[in-house]
Amino acid sequence: EDQVTQSPEALRLQEGESSSLNCSYTVSGLRGLFWYRQDPGKGPEFLFTLYSAGEEKEKERLKATLTKKESFLHITAPKPEDSATYLCAVQSSNYQLIWGAGTKLIIKP
Protein backbone atom coordinates (compact mmCIF):
# COMPACT_ATOMS: atom_id res chain seq x y z
CA GLU A 1 0.00 0.00 0.00
CA ASP A 2 1.27 3.48 -0.90
CA GLN A 3 2.06 5.45 2.23
CA VAL A 4 3.71 8.71 3.30
CA THR A 5 4.85 9.34 6.88
CA GLN A 6 6.15 12.68 8.15
CA SER A 7 8.16 13.09 11.32
CA PRO A 8 8.19 14.59 13.81
CA GLU A 9 4.56 15.63 14.18
CA ALA A 10 5.69 18.88 15.78
CA LEU A 11 9.07 20.56 16.19
CA ARG A 12 9.92 23.51 18.38
CA LEU A 13 13.19 25.34 17.70
CA GLN A 14 14.87 28.48 18.88
CA GLU A 15 15.50 31.15 16.26
CA GLY A 16 18.75 30.26 14.47
CA GLU A 17 18.67 26.59 15.51
CA SER A 18 18.95 24.48 12.32
CA SER A 19 17.13 21.16 11.96
CA SER A 20 15.49 18.78 9.48
CA LEU A 21 12.00 17.47 8.80
CA ASN A 22 11.55 13.95 7.44
CA CYS A 23 9.16 12.51 4.84
CA SER A 24 9.46 8.75 4.37
CA TYR A 25 7.46 6.96 1.69
CA THR A 26 6.56 3.64 0.14
CA VAL A 27 5.04 4.01 -3.29
CA SER A 28 4.74 2.05 -6.51
CA GLY A 29 6.78 3.99 -9.01
CA LEU A 30 7.71 7.45 -7.75
CA ARG A 31 6.88 10.21 -10.26
CA GLY A 32 7.78 13.07 -7.95
CA LEU A 33 7.79 14.34 -4.38
CA PHE A 34 6.30 17.69 -3.43
CA TRP A 35 6.86 19.95 -0.43
CA TYR A 36 4.32 22.59 0.61
CA ARG A 37 4.11 25.16 3.40
CA GLN A 38 0.74 25.80 5.08
CA ASP A 39 -0.02 28.69 7.41
CA PRO A 40 -2.96 28.36 9.85
CA GLY A 41 -6.33 28.78 8.12
CA LYS A 42 -4.78 29.06 4.65
CA GLY A 43 -4.20 26.84 1.64
CA PRO A 44 -0.86 25.07 1.10
CA GLU A 45 1.82 27.02 -0.74
CA PHE A 46 4.04 25.10 -3.15
CA LEU A 47 7.75 24.99 -2.27
CA PHE A 48 9.62 22.26 -4.20
CA THR A 49 9.32 19.26 -6.49
CA LEU A 50 11.96 16.53 -6.48
CA TYR A 51 11.97 13.83 -9.15
CA SER A 52 14.95 11.52 -8.61
CA ALA A 53 17.22 10.28 -5.84
CA GLY A 54 20.13 12.62 -5.23
CA GLU A 55 18.26 15.71 -6.37
CA GLU A 56 18.37 18.83 -4.18
CA LYS A 57 16.44 22.11 -4.31
CA GLU A 58 16.99 25.30 -2.28
CA LYS A 59 14.93 28.35 -1.46
CA GLU A 60 16.16 30.90 1.06
CA ARG A 61 16.67 28.99 4.34
CA LEU A 62 15.09 25.77 3.05
CA LYS A 63 16.80 22.89 1.27
CA ALA A 64 15.01 19.73 0.15
CA THR A 65 16.78 16.45 -0.61
CA LEU A 66 15.56 13.09 -1.92
CA THR A 67 16.66 9.47 -1.52
CA LYS A 68 14.93 6.29 -2.69
CA LYS A 69 13.05 5.99 0.61
CA GLU A 70 12.73 9.48 2.06
CA SER A 71 13.07 13.21 1.67
CA PHE A 72 14.43 15.76 4.10
CA LEU A 73 13.56 19.41 4.41
CA HIS A 74 16.53 21.12 6.01
CA ILE A 75 15.96 24.47 7.68
CA THR A 76 19.07 26.56 8.25
CA ALA A 77 19.07 29.35 10.86
CA PRO A 78 15.27 29.58 10.93
CA LYS A 79 13.35 32.74 11.76
CA PRO A 80 9.95 33.05 13.48
CA GLU A 81 8.31 33.66 10.08
CA ASP A 82 9.31 30.12 9.07
CA SER A 83 6.76 28.82 11.57
CA ALA A 84 4.13 26.82 9.66
CA THR A 85 3.02 23.29 8.91
CA TYR A 86 5.11 21.63 6.21
CA LEU A 87 3.35 19.06 4.03
CA CYS A 88 4.90 16.34 1.89
CA ALA A 89 3.14 14.56 -0.97
CA VAL A 90 4.30 11.74 -3.23
CA GLN A 91 3.08 11.24 -6.79
CA SER A 92 2.76 7.56 -7.70
CA SER A 93 3.05 5.86 -11.09
CA ASN A 94 -0.64 6.58 -11.89
CA TYR A 95 -0.13 10.28 -11.00
CA GLN A 96 -2.19 10.04 -7.82
CA LEU A 97 -0.91 12.12 -4.89
CA ILE A 98 -0.47 10.56 -1.45
CA TRP A 99 -0.17 13.08 1.37
CA GLY A 100 1.58 12.96 4.71
CA ALA A 101 -0.06 14.43 7.83
CA GLY A 102 2.46 17.26 8.05
CA THR A 103 5.02 18.57 10.52
CA LYS A 104 4.12 21.64 12.58
CA LEU A 105 7.22 23.81 12.95
CA ILE A 106 7.38 26.47 15.66
CA ILE A 107 10.33 28.88 15.75
CA LYS A 108 10.64 30.81 19.02
CA PRO A 109 12.36 34.22 18.98
Next chain:
Amino acid sequence: DGGITQSPKYLFRKEGQNVTLSCEQNLNHDAMYWYRQDPGQGLRLIYYSQIVNDFQKGDIAEGYSVSREKKESFPLTVTSAQKNPTAFYLCASSAGFQGIPFFGPGTRLTVL
Protein backbone atom coordinates in the same frame (compact mmCIF):
# COMPACT_ATOMS: atom_id res chain seq x y z
CA ASP B 1 -3.04 38.20 -10.96
CA GLY B 2 -3.56 34.52 -11.71
CA GLY B 3 -4.83 32.34 -8.92
CA ILE B 4 -7.53 30.26 -7.32
CA THR B 5 -10.39 31.74 -5.35
CA GLN B 6 -12.71 29.92 -2.96
CA SER B 7 -15.86 31.23 -1.37
CA PRO B 8 -17.11 31.58 1.21
CA LYS B 9 -14.18 31.55 3.64
CA TYR B 10 -16.47 30.29 6.44
CA LEU B 11 -19.71 28.32 6.02
CA PHE B 12 -22.16 27.01 8.56
CA ARG B 13 -24.55 24.20 7.78
CA LYS B 14 -27.59 22.98 9.63
CA GLU B 15 -28.45 19.32 9.81
CA GLY B 16 -30.15 18.12 6.62
CA GLN B 17 -28.97 21.04 4.49
CA ASN B 18 -27.05 20.88 1.25
CA VAL B 19 -24.37 23.55 0.81
CA THR B 20 -22.22 24.48 -2.18
CA LEU B 21 -18.60 25.61 -2.03
CA SER B 22 -17.30 27.72 -4.90
CA CYS B 23 -13.92 27.33 -6.61
CA GLU B 24 -12.74 29.49 -9.51
CA GLN B 25 -9.33 29.58 -11.23
CA ASN B 26 -7.87 31.89 -13.88
CA LEU B 27 -4.67 29.91 -14.42
CA ASN B 28 -6.04 28.21 -17.56
CA HIS B 29 -5.49 24.85 -15.84
CA ASP B 30 -7.24 21.77 -17.21
CA ALA B 31 -7.27 19.74 -13.98
CA MET B 32 -9.06 20.69 -10.78
CA TYR B 33 -9.39 18.93 -7.42
CA TRP B 34 -11.27 19.04 -4.14
CA TYR B 35 -9.56 17.93 -0.94
CA ARG B 36 -10.72 17.64 2.63
CA GLN B 37 -8.34 18.41 5.51
CA ASP B 38 -8.91 17.20 9.05
CA PRO B 39 -6.56 17.73 12.02
CA GLY B 40 -3.76 15.18 12.20
CA GLN B 41 -4.51 13.65 8.81
CA GLY B 42 -3.13 14.06 5.33
CA LEU B 43 -5.20 15.69 2.62
CA ARG B 44 -7.90 13.37 1.29
CA LEU B 45 -9.13 13.59 -2.30
CA ILE B 46 -12.90 14.00 -2.74
CA TYR B 47 -13.28 14.53 -6.50
CA TYR B 48 -11.11 15.53 -9.41
CA SER B 49 -11.67 16.67 -12.98
CA GLN B 50 -9.17 16.43 -15.81
CA ILE B 51 -11.30 18.22 -18.39
CA VAL B 52 -14.57 20.12 -18.75
CA ASN B 53 -17.73 17.98 -18.40
CA ASP B 54 -15.78 15.09 -16.89
CA PHE B 55 -14.93 14.23 -13.28
CA GLN B 56 -14.00 11.19 -11.18
CA LYS B 57 -14.51 10.14 -7.59
CA GLY B 58 -11.58 10.32 -5.25
CA ASP B 59 -11.04 8.39 -2.04
CA ILE B 60 -13.91 9.89 -0.02
CA ALA B 61 -16.61 10.92 -2.53
CA GLU B 62 -19.64 9.63 -0.58
CA GLY B 63 -21.95 12.49 0.42
CA TYR B 64 -20.39 14.94 -2.04
CA SER B 65 -21.15 15.99 -5.62
CA VAL B 66 -19.42 18.19 -8.20
CA SER B 67 -19.90 19.67 -11.66
CA ARG B 68 -17.46 20.97 -14.27
CA GLU B 69 -19.41 22.97 -16.81
CA LYS B 70 -16.68 25.56 -17.34
CA LYS B 71 -12.91 25.22 -17.37
CA GLU B 72 -12.59 27.92 -14.70
CA SER B 73 -15.13 26.58 -12.21
CA PHE B 74 -15.43 23.40 -10.10
CA PRO B 75 -18.10 23.79 -7.38
CA LEU B 76 -18.47 21.20 -4.62
CA THR B 77 -21.84 20.38 -3.01
CA VAL B 78 -21.82 18.84 0.44
CA THR B 79 -25.08 16.95 0.72
CA SER B 80 -27.06 15.91 3.79
CA ALA B 81 -25.77 12.36 3.15
CA GLN B 82 -22.32 13.43 4.36
CA LYS B 83 -22.54 12.56 8.05
CA ASN B 84 -19.42 14.34 9.29
CA PRO B 85 -18.85 17.35 7.04
CA THR B 86 -17.10 19.66 9.50
CA ALA B 87 -13.64 20.17 7.97
CA PHE B 88 -11.40 22.51 5.99
CA TYR B 89 -12.03 22.16 2.24
CA LEU B 90 -9.32 22.93 -0.27
CA CYS B 91 -9.64 23.38 -4.01
CA ALA B 92 -6.60 22.97 -6.25
CA SER B 93 -5.73 23.06 -9.93
CA SER B 94 -2.86 21.92 -12.13
CA ALA B 95 -1.86 22.33 -15.76
CA GLY B 96 -2.51 18.64 -16.35
CA PHE B 97 -3.33 15.66 -14.12
CA GLN B 98 0.39 15.03 -13.75
CA GLY B 99 1.19 18.66 -12.94
CA ILE B 100 1.97 20.44 -9.69
CA PRO B 101 -1.25 21.30 -7.81
CA PHE B 102 -1.72 24.90 -6.68
CA PHE B 103 -4.21 25.56 -3.92
CA GLY B 104 -6.89 28.07 -3.11
CA PRO B 105 -7.27 29.69 0.34
CA GLY B 106 -9.81 27.12 1.59
CA THR B 107 -13.33 27.08 3.03
CA ARG B 108 -13.99 26.08 6.62
CA LEU B 109 -17.33 24.28 6.93
CA THR B 110 -18.95 23.83 10.32
CA VAL B 111 -22.11 21.86 11.06
CA LEU B 112 -24.34 23.49 13.67
